[in-house]
Amino acid sequence: MARMRCAEALVRALELEGVRHVVGHPGHGNTNILDAIYDSSQISFKLTRHEQAAAHIADGYARISGDIGVCCASVGPGPANMVMGLASAAAASSPVVAIFGGVISRWVGRGQLQETSPFHGLPDQSFVQVLQPVVKKVWQVQHPDLIPEVVRKACGLARAGNPCPVAIEIPWDLQAAFHDFDEIPDPKQFGYAGRVRADAAAIGQAAEALQYATHPIIVAGYGAVLSDAGPEIRELAELLGAPVATSYAAKGIVSEDHAQSVGNLGWLGHPSAHEYIREYADVVLAVGFSFSDLSTCWWTEGMPFVEQNRFIQVDIDANQIGRTYPVKVGLLGDAKATLHEIVDELSAKEAPQYREANQELIEKIKSDFCMDIPGEEGGATGMEPLRVVEELRRVLPRDILFSLDTGDHNHYFGAFFPIYSPRRLLYPGGWTPMGFGPTSIIGGKLARPDLPAVCVTGDGGFLMVCQEVITAVEWGLPVVWVVFNNQTLGAIRGGQQGSYGGRVIGTEFCENADYAALAKSLRAEGLTVNRYCEIEEAMSYALACGRPCVIDMRIARDPAPPPIAGMWFEPERDEIPPRPRR
Structure with a gap:
């Protein structure tokens, strides 16, 4: 039996699960957990600039490593920000374990700082109910003795069967409390190591x-x-x-x-x-x-x-x-x-x-099957995505970690950018959140630092999470982001053009950002590519420089569509005749 803070018992249980990294953002509701990690010789805490990014990074780590990814947040706004990333992980069957703080136990219901109940007479409900649709289970730990057991069960359930995120809430006061803990057992004593065979x-x-x-x-x-x-x-x-x-x-x-x-x-x-x-x-x-x-x-x-x-x-x-x-x-x-x-x-x-x-x-x-690749050089109107895809596959190493974000750019990569090994592609999947690609690749690189890591993202998705470039800088992870800069939310704009008679609204950027300059302000490398002939040199430099690098790739706003075999679904509607804007 050993006397320790409950937060220390939590960290010890995570160590026994083989956890090496906890990704997250600090707040008053989880500083006890971070302090316990400070003393761990096995687990490092990795600071992100936003909790959504922490969940996406943990997801990317899990998908590439094949084991659980762990993210950690404070109370209230912290786990609220994680919901997007946990939903994405759930849609992709990714085993993410989210750990976050809870309000002080003895004052639940009094409207404490960052307590969700009661707000303006709303039903007395805990925030964990917000998470229930996107995780297999949420544990609310109420007694110190339950901490090792909950960690073991949570990690096991995240991995089991069809993997999925789980969540653990530990009240702020309980984290800090001292308790006499029995020896924490090896979780392997409780798991099932075999594979389930069909009839x-x-x-x-x-x-x-x-x-x-x-x-x-x-x-x-x-x-x-x-x-x-x-x-x-x-x-x-x-x-x-x-x-x-x-x-x-x-x-x-x-x-x-x-x-x-x-x-x-x-x-x-x-x-x-x-x-x-x-x-x-x-x-x-x-x-x-x-x-x-x-x-x-x-x-x-x-x-x-x-x-x-x-x-x-x-x-x-x-x-x-x-x-x-x-x-x-x-x-x-x-x-x-x-x-x-x-x-x-x-x-x-x-x-x-x-x-x-x-x-x-x-x-x-x-x-x-024969595919026509645009041959002309890019210029004032921007480069054709299909030609850029071909150039990228030609110059990139065969074995790389590769992530895509949600957006028009990934329409060109699915059928025409071959992947040669499993657990190399990070794809936003059924939830398709913007911002997944630029962040999940950081988790992938954390899991496999031996492989080059490249993300292709649209400018819209990149701007949602671009602050995490400095996260990769601080962690010393040389990730490359290729930003398809077409100054538009291309997938939705294309849908507007096809379905609403060319009535485009809310999908074009009036001003264009300089993503290379933005990268440099975040202490990363930044390059700009305007022509196909510049792609190889830029990518070679980005992969060799040993630092995070953003490549601002100037893409045509109205490119040729990819020769894909499928189709997008649109609900039936009366034809909308084209007419000028008022």
Whole structure:
């Protein structure tokens, strides 16, 4: 038994979970926790300039490392600012643990500083209810003895099954209190280390359906990445002669220059992936693939899935199986373990009859697709994004950490910027908050300092979180941000032009910022690129300088659209005739 402050017990429990970094912002409601971290030889506290950024950074760390990311805030406004980042992590199945302070226990309900209840006669409710839609569970710790147990359960639940954020609230006064703690047990004594395998009979049915399929395809979602199922997907694809398509977030689960890869699906999907599914596929093996609106073009027939597709669905979450499309075989279990069993079943059988023919078909579909890349130099009107994407992929190293923000720029990267390894892409996913890309890449670099780290962001998203450039400077993390500067919120402006007869409002910037100068004011490197021929030199310098660097990339405001296979959904409305503004 040892006597210590409750905040020290919290930190000790985090150490036993293998935590190395806690990312956040201080306030009076969490300074006891920070003081306990001060004495830790294992955990470092990483200061951000905003709590939203802390949550995004923890999310990026979790996605790249494959383990929990921890963020910490004060009471009231601190966790309120984290909601955006936690929602983004929840939408992406990312195991983030958020720890924050609570008001003094004995005065709850009196309207303390930063207490949310009661405000102006509103119901007496705790702030934690705001978090409940975006986390698996919120713990409110009321007794010292519960702290080690809550930390163990929170970290375990964040990692378990379909990962998701969790949150822990510890009152300000409880953090400071001394208590006699029993020895904190090793959390490994309480966890389950194995992988959940699907039902053996269902595995046999799936293997048989795949063996006799004429044109099978594997579609991999982010659940396959979480399970580290890339080797099994590749082996199964080669065994069947089947193509592999992915969600945007799962790009790289099988290298996108592999013979079986046909790119990503959905409204930003690659034409080759859509053509194979729409025109040929009879059996679709979906692995950790949620069939979301973005991946199915709002469940539109032929975009890419069609009625003749028969689905075999592997997922760790029973709620996902058959949720949007009927399944021939549903396999509830870990993707890696389940695919391993399917491979074993198929390896014991004769080779699939159509393997060689399928491989030839994949090669034909891929070779038939031809993309026109703009050849003229950028200039006064700005550069074409598609040409910039090609130049960036040409000059960047093969193995990099790469993040994208929400915005028009990522319309060009999904199908046409190949990723070659899993856990290399940070994509804003189903929540799609602006500001995710520039911040999550800091967390990714913290997790993998050995890899170059590059973010491509729009100017709108960058301006929401640009203060975090100095965070990377202070942490000594040489991140590169490429800002697609087109002086507009391009994705929404494009929608206005297409849907409202050219009536554009609220999406054009009247003044243009100098992002290179802004970077220098934040003690980072700053460069400006106006022409395609300048991209290689700028990127080479940014990667070699050993410091955070912002590249202000001047992009055309009205570029050529990308040749993607999908479509965006718009509710039906009467046609709005074009008319001049008043």
